[in-house]
Amino acid sequence: MSRTTRALALVLALFTAACAAEQGLSPDETGTPDPSRAVRSAPELSTVPPSDAPVTGEVPADILADLVADAARRTETEPDAVEVVQAEAVTWNDGSLGCPEPGMFYTQALVGGYQVILQAGDEALDYRVSAAGGFRICEGGGRPSG
Numbered sequence: 001m002s003r004t005t006r007a008l009a010l011v012l013a014l015f016t017a018a019c020a021a022e023q024g025l026s027p028d029e030t031g032t033p034d035p036s037r038a039v040r041s042a043p044e045l046s047t048v049p050p051s052d053a054p055v056t057g058e059v060p061a062d063i064l065a066d067l068v069a070d071a072a073r074r075t076e077t078e079p080d081a082v083e084v085v086q087a088e089a090v091t092w093n094d095g096s097l098g099c100p101e102p103g104m105f106y107t108q109a110l111v112g113g114y115q116v117i118l119q120a121g122d123e124a125l126d127y128r129v130s131a132a133g134g135f136r137i138c139e140g141g142g143r144p145s146g
Contacts, residue, residue: 058089059114059129067116067127067135074137075120085124086117097128099138 064087072079092098095107098115114129129135 059087059116060133063114063129063133063135064116066133067118067129070127070135071118071120071125074125075123077120081120083119084116085119086115088115089113090115092128097130097136097138099126099128099136 064084068079068082068084071077071082075082090098090113092111092113094100094109095111096104097111097113100106112131114127114131116127116129116135118125118127126138127135128138
């Protein structure tokens with residue numbers, strides 16, 4: 001086995017173990033995750049009835065404050081004049097956060113994060129935010145998965 005093949009096999013094994021740990025699965029004796037031995041249960045899903053009111057309760061306040069400050073700076077508007085149109089937790093289809101840029105490659109896995117749309121003056125800003133809080137503005141307007 002070549003050195004490159006061994007290194008690739010090691011990376012794949014570490015990735016598999018990390019994914020199993022992230023999913024809360026205990027590996028069996030062969031190192032393969034066993035879904036029947038999950039160490040934590042899936043969270044309960046809830047549904048929210050449709051509403052015309054903006055969704056704002058799912059984004060952490062510190063992230064929302066950073067986005068409002070950024071929108072105010074970009075549009076030369078006072079932070080108090082920035083309106084939250086939408087702010088919700090979403091699951092994106094990949095690492096592009098629903099807003100791929102031509103020529104870029106992204107993680108091909110579901111990614112948790114937030115979509116926040118802010119109105120600052122005449123401009124609507126569509127922020128895509130990772131769960132860690134990093135953000136960027138999406139010009140194209142993609143949608144979350146599911």
